[in-house]
Each structure stands twice: as structure tokens, then as C-alpha cells.
Amino acid sequence: MEEKEISQAVIGRLPRYFRYLGELKDQGIERVSSQELSDIMKVTASQIRQDLNNFGGFGQQGYGYNVEYLFQEIGKILGLDQNHNLIIIGAGNLGQALVNYGNFERRGFLFKGVFDSNPRLHGKRIRDKTVQPMENIKGFVQANDIDIAVLTIPKTEAEKVAEELVGYGIKGIWNFAHVDLNVPEEVQVENVHLSDSLMKLAYNISRSRKEGDGA
């Protein structure tokens, strides 16, 4: 399939399509209309048609989309048709939670190693992994074809570690540290800024309260 330039807004919605299509597939459903998808996803049918048109002719008028095919194609677009090798840096609760969450592996995200700067954690087992010292990162990344590093470390350490990872040829950083990293353009960063998300929730609660007061 030929790939066109696709807006980040559409890209941002693809994982959600992928998730819903995966659920339909698991339920044994073979075809779905844009209207049915619209009903379960709470997005307009026209938005769905527009989004999916970006990827060529998945659907046929009056016949709906082939669930399995659309699921596979979106998976390919998302790069899920190949495995990704990950390391986690930071073996605290959050790092452990991510290693233990089996669903990522189902999607081809394979946690290969866990690292921490705290010597007391070295040797600790998390699932089937042993926490290693930071000095091992360089050799490990190169020996295990690691393309993604997950940063679950404090922001004071994150900048320096990110810089080193770039030097080791890492392709992407999944950043949970509460800082915006400065990395070269060719290294992809996806931030999960939990505090930002919580503040947005607080804003929406406070606004909804004011509207409720008629203010």
C-alpha cells in the first residue's frame, strides 16, 4: 500500500481504531459499517470515513469494512507488523508496572532488559528480567537490537540518560519523566506526562462545577 502524508491528528486516532477493530475481531465479527463503528466509538461516521480514506479503499459503499483486513492494515501503518525491542530505565513501581503488563507483548513490544541506578535494585527479578546497572545499557542496546527505551526515572536523570541513549543509536524514547527531552529530530519521543493529564482533569472538573453554578 502506498503511504501518503497523514496528519498527526489522524495518526493519534489510529490506535483507537486499532483497539476497537481488535475487539470486534475477537468477537468474531467480520464486517462493520462506518455507522456501526461510529456508534461504538462515539465518533461521527463521516469522520471515520474520512480518516480511513487516508489509507485507500478499505470500505465499499453499502458493504462496510472488512474487520480483519482493516485491523491488519492499520497495524501495519502503526508499525505493529514488526516487533520492537524495548528496555526500561527505572525499575521503580512504574517501570515494574510496565514490565508486568502483558498486553504490550501481544502487540509486538518486547521488554528485553530493565536498568536502574539504584544498586539495591540490581539483581532484583521483575517478571523474567533481572534489574541491571546503568553501565550495562550501552552494550545491551547494541547486542540486543533495542530500538525503544522507556524512561521511568526522575526528570533530573532523564536528560542525561536520553542523551546517552541517542548516542547508542536508539530510535524512540517513551518518556514518563516530567520533562521535555531535547533529542535530535530523527529520534522519536512520545511523552506520557501524568501530571499534565491530571491537571487537565482538574481543569475540566473546575469548569464543569462553575457551569453547574450558572457562572
Added chain:
Amino acid sequence: MEEKEISQAVIGRLPRYFRYLGELKDQGIERVSSQELSDIMKVTASQIRQDLNNFGGFGQQGYGYNVEYLFQEIGKILGLDQNHNLIIIGAGNLGQALVNYGNFERRGFLFKGVFDSNPRLHGKRIRDKTVQPMENIKGFVQANDIDIAVLTIPKTEAEKVAEELVGYGIKGIWNFAHVDLNVPEEVQVENVHLSDSLMKLAYNISRSRKEGDGA
């Protein structure tokens, strides 16, 4: 300050302004120009001026913004001038990580209770909290003026629990379960869909790789 209708795009950027202004404040910096903010935030100065103009006259031409004042005002807009009482439902690694992350409290997000359906976790101490059974949620929410529930439970449980929470009068749900919740409009939901975020990273890596190949 009079509040106008502000777009969700601007709202989504406010926590980031708040974060950077907090850092400037911690460094003892009193004034900042839109150009200086632009340099550190990697956003255009004109975007910054436009965003901040939504909230009235914080800045003066050629004189810059008062860091402390702007920090406080954005904090008020975000609803951070009042405390929020939270409970966490799901005492696994992710729930524990959130309870142990002290930064939320600094912003007025107070974790009051932790609940789990697994009897083996009942009585376990996490920081200064004891994990309680799910049956206690109702009474606890009402006795402790809880306005936010954090869901770190599997998606199979999340729908039912969310419905119950709505019945108990909860105002907001910070949802880490991998499902889009159906709740009434007056209940605010902020989703942290970790798999979606990781898939977006995979997409950007795969796209960047193709561009690198000259395809």
C-alpha cells in the same frame, strides 16, 4: 478574572506552561518575555502570546510576563488553587506508583484511599495508606469528600466500577484502564491509554525509518 470559553487545545497546553513557569519560579526568575518562554518551550512566541491572551492582560509590551503572577493565575484556571481528594482503585504496580509519586500532592492532589478487589492485598500498606476492599468505596467517597477516582484496574472491571462511582457522586475519573468509559456528561474523564501512546511512538519510528530509506 473573567473566564471566557477557551479551546481544549489551549487547555491542553496550560499544564505545560504551568510546569515551565514553576521551574522559572523555582530558579528565582521574576519576569520572562514571550521570546524567552518560546526558546525554552520550543513553541513560537506568537503562539505563546495568543494562548496567554486568552486569560487577559498578563503581559506588558516590552516588559514581559510576571512569572509568579502568571504561574498563580494559570494554576487557578487549572483548578489547582483548591485541593482535590482522590482515591485509587487498583493497588497493583501502577496504583502503587501513583500513590508513591509525591509530586501530585504538591499540586493539591491528595490520595485519601486505595482500594482493590484482591483480598490478598487488603491491609497492605502503601505509603501511609492501607488497601481496602471494594465494598468500602461507597462510604469512603461520601465520608471523605472524594472528587476524583483513579482507575488502575483491568478494562473488564473498569466499566462496572465507573458506573458505581458515578452513582456515588464522583466528579472526575482518571482512567488508566484500556477502555473508553461511558459516563454521564457531567462526569469528567481523562484517559491515559498507555498502549495507544506506545503505538503512536511505533508509528513515528516506522515512518521515520521509511523516510530515512528515501521511500
